[in-house]
Amino acid sequence: MSTYEKAKSTFRRIFKRKQKVGVAFGGGNSRGAAHAGVLKVLVENKIPIDLIAGTSSGAFIGALFAGGMSVEDIIKYAKTSDWLFKITRLDFSGAWPISVEGIEEFLKNHIGNKNIEALRIPFWIAATDYMTGEKVVLKKGNMARIVRISSSVPGVFAPVEFEGRYLMDGLMTDNVPADIAREMGADYVIAIDVVPDVVLKEKPKNIRQIIERAIDIASRDQSRNLAKYADVVILPVKENISPLDFNRGEYLIRAGEEAARSVIGKIKSDLGIS
Numbered sequence: 703m704s705t706y707e708k709a710k711s712t713f714r715r716i717f718k719r720k721q722k723v724g725v726a727f728g729g730g731n732s733r734g735a736a737h738a739g740v741l742k743v744l745v746e747n748k749i750p751i752d753l754i755a756g757t758s759s760g761a762f763i764g765a766l767f768a769g770g771m772s773v774e775d776i777i778k779y780a781k782t783s784d785w786l787f788k789i790t791r792l793d794f795s796g797a798w799p800i801s802v803e804g805i806e807e808f809l810k811n812h813i814g815n816k817n818i819e820a821l822r823i824p825f826w827i828a829a830t831d832y833m834t835g836e837k838v839v840l841k842k843g844n845m846a847r848i849v850r851i852s853s854s855v856p857g858v859f860a861p862v863e864f865e866g867r868y869l870m871d872g873l874m875t876d877n878v879p880a881d882i883a884r885e886m887g888a889d890y891v892i893a894i895d896v897v898p899d900v901v902l903k904e905k906p907k908n909i910r911q912i913i914e915r916a917i918d919i920a921s922r923d924q925s926r927n928l929a930k931y932a933d934v935v936i937l938p939v940k941e942n943i944s945p946l947d948f949n950r951g952e953y954l955i956r957a958g959e960e961a962a963r964s965v966i967g968k969i970k971s972d973l974g975i976s
Contacts, residue, residue, distance in 0.1 A: 724888025727760025728878035730896035734759025739958025769813030828872030837875035
C-alpha cells in the first residue's frame with residue numbers, strides 16, 4: 703500500500719468515516735472452494751463487502767456472491783465433488799477437447815443473464831491476453847462470458863474470443879487481484895490467496911503434476927507483492943492440494959473459515975467494527 707493510501711485509510715479510521723472495503727478472490731481452481739469459507743466468516747461478522755475483484759475460480763465465487771447468491775448456497779455448491787462436471791463440456795470439434803462453456807450456463811441459471819456492471823456489488827475480473835501476454839481488466843460485458851474467460855486455464859481450456867482479443871485465465875498476470883480492488887476505489891483490501899506456499903517432498907509422477915506445479919510457482923511469485931496492495935492477506939490452504947482435486951470441498955471450506963477467523967479480530971479492529 704502506498705504512503706498516500708495508508709494516510710487516507712488512517713484518516714478515515716480516526717474521523718470514523720466508513721472505509722470502502724474490497725475483497726480480492728484469488729485463482730486456484732478447485733482450491734477456490736476455500737473462498738466460500740472465508741466469505742462465511744466475513745458475512746457472519748458483518749464485514750461490509752463494497753466491491754470485489756476476482757481471478758479464475760476466485761472470479762467464479764466472486765460472481766456468485768456479487769450476483770446475489772447467498773453464502774449458504776455458495777457453500778452448498780462448493781462442497782459437492784461433481785460441480786466441475788457441471789461447468790465443463792467435452793467438445794471434440796476442435797483442437798481443445800474440453801471447454802468451460804458450462805460456466806456460462808451455470809451462472810445464467812443461478813444468478814441470471816446479467817452484465818457485470820449491473821451486479822449488486824461492483825465486480826472486476828482479471829484476464830490475460832493470449833496474443834500479447836498483457837493483463838486485461840474486464841469491467842463491462844456479459845458476466846457469464848467474462849467469468850468463463852478468467853477461468854480458461856492455459857493447457858486445459860482454450861482461450862476465449864472477446865471483443866477482438868483472445869483472452870484466458872488471469873492467473874498468469876494477476877492471480878490475486880488486490881491491485882485491481884485498490885484501483886476500483888477500495889480503502890481497505892482483504893486478499894484471499896488459495897495457492898499453497900509449500901515445498902514438495904516427492905518427484906512428479908506425470909506431466910500434469912509438472913504443469914500444475916509450474917503454474918503454482920508462477921502464482922506464488924506474484925503473490926509476494928500482495929502486501930503492497932492488501933491490508934490483510936488470508937492464506938487458507940496449507941498443504942499441497944492439486945488444483946484439479948474437486949473432492950476436497952468440505953475440507954477447503956473449513957480451512958477458509960479457520961484462516962478467516964484467525965484474522966477477523968484485526969479486520970474488525972481496523973474497520974472500527976465492534
